[in-house]
Amino acid sequence: MRNKKKIIIKILAVLFTAILVVLISSAARLARINITDTSAPILKGLGSFFRTLERITPFAAVREENIILHDRVDLLTRMAEETLAINDENARLRSLLDFRKLIPYTSIPAQVIGRDPSNWSNSLIIDKGSSSGIKTSMAVISTRGLVGRIVETGKISSKALLITDPNLRVGVLIRRNRQGGILTGAPGGRCKIIYISLDSDVKPGDKVMTAGFGSVFPKGILIGEIEKVGREEGRLYKYAILKPSQDLSRLEEVLCIIR
Amino acid sequence: MKRFTLYTILITAFLIQLLFLDNIRIAGIKPDLLVLFVVFFAIFFGPGAGAEAGLISGLLKDTYSLDIFGANIILLSLTGLVVGGLSPKLFKESKLTQGLLVFVSSALYMVSHYFVSLLVLKVEYITLQDYLYYLILPSSLYTAILSILLFPVLINRYRLKEDAEYL
DSSP states (O other): OHHHHHHHHHHHHHHHHHHHHHHTHHHHHHHHHHHHHHHHHHHHHHHHHHHHHHHOSTTHHHHHHHHHHHHHHHHHHHHHHHHHHHHHHHHHHHTTTOOGGGOOOEEEEEEEEEEOSSSSSOEEEESOOGGGTOOTTOEEEETTEEEEEEEEEOSSOEEEEETTSTTOEEEEEETTTOOEEEEEEETTTEEEEEEEOTTOOOOTTOEEEEOOOSSSSOTTOEEEEEEEEEEOTTOSSEEEEEEESSOGGGOOEEEEEEO | OOHHHHHHHHHHHHHHHHHTGGGGOBTTBOOOHHHHHHHHHHHHHHHHHHHHHHHHHHHHHHHHSSSOTTHHHHHHHHHHHHHHHHGGGSOTTOHHHHHHHHHHHHHHHHHHHHHHHHHHTOOOSSOHHHHIIIIIHHHHHHHHHHHHHHHHHHHHHHTOOTTOOOO
């Protein structure tokens, strides 16, 4: 009997705490970036420890070299893709003499020190914050293409929402036919492009890049390749499933773009 | 089991989830260690311990992710509470029952999360069917398989008995 009473009290306490936490959620949201900030050095240390453990293999040197070469190939592939897009764009824009959209961007490199513990949202914790010049809404890229956008910034750490998160929206262009759409995250590490015109000839294999609408994402950054195209019941547009140009779960370093 | 042990296990699981778990993704899917441990504590230590483990796990998840703040706290606490309440009625020594319980709990927790997201964030372009097919079912299955491997180790480590008292 006493035990039962004890359990009921415990359950009520837990539920009360949960409700209280939700009621003060706006204050908690402010607090959580400070908590992330405080624990960033620990996460960074633990992350380095895990990475070191991973690297201690008999073929450590070969593995290192392989990683560097892979990164170099990725970088060159991305540069080639972007150059093609820029060439296309140049041809079209030369007549308009409007090169202002092609302002070169500089960036802040950052290390990934944590990943989203929830299966639901997709984000990264990076080791640079406002003290390094990181601001919310900065675009985040890697050597292979677009990664996401900074959403929360602390002093020494920040959180970036990935392109695979359903809460992120990016204006995109299909490189082959210059048709636009809106990219959003989809479950299973993929993305979905919505609002593709019904008469569009978009097909699997088409490369997708940022459209440069708005002020967050610069134009021409590679995002990925279309895997599947379809039409949803009751909607007046096509959709496409996109495979990001990189495995976002294995990112170690990213670049935050200063526009 | 002491409260300290419970918190140590949960924090360790959380750190693994935050720092390491992406390395064992299969086809973009990773297991949820925190759900696994919430169900474990609920099955073997009752609804009180289950709800407490859910509360701590949810708080950790909500703090370090960009998820809706409070959603994981409530949903994981409820998961612990419900599984703990059901556990006396189940043959919990069976590995199949344990795996099935983890699978169902994880799937229901994620389906509930989908509806919370739908209400709060109005994510309308992704259907429940998409989530079920690409995230909820594969991830729950992965977590359940992991539980079949991990539960015997934990049971052995803490020498759990039918009449074991929590805290």
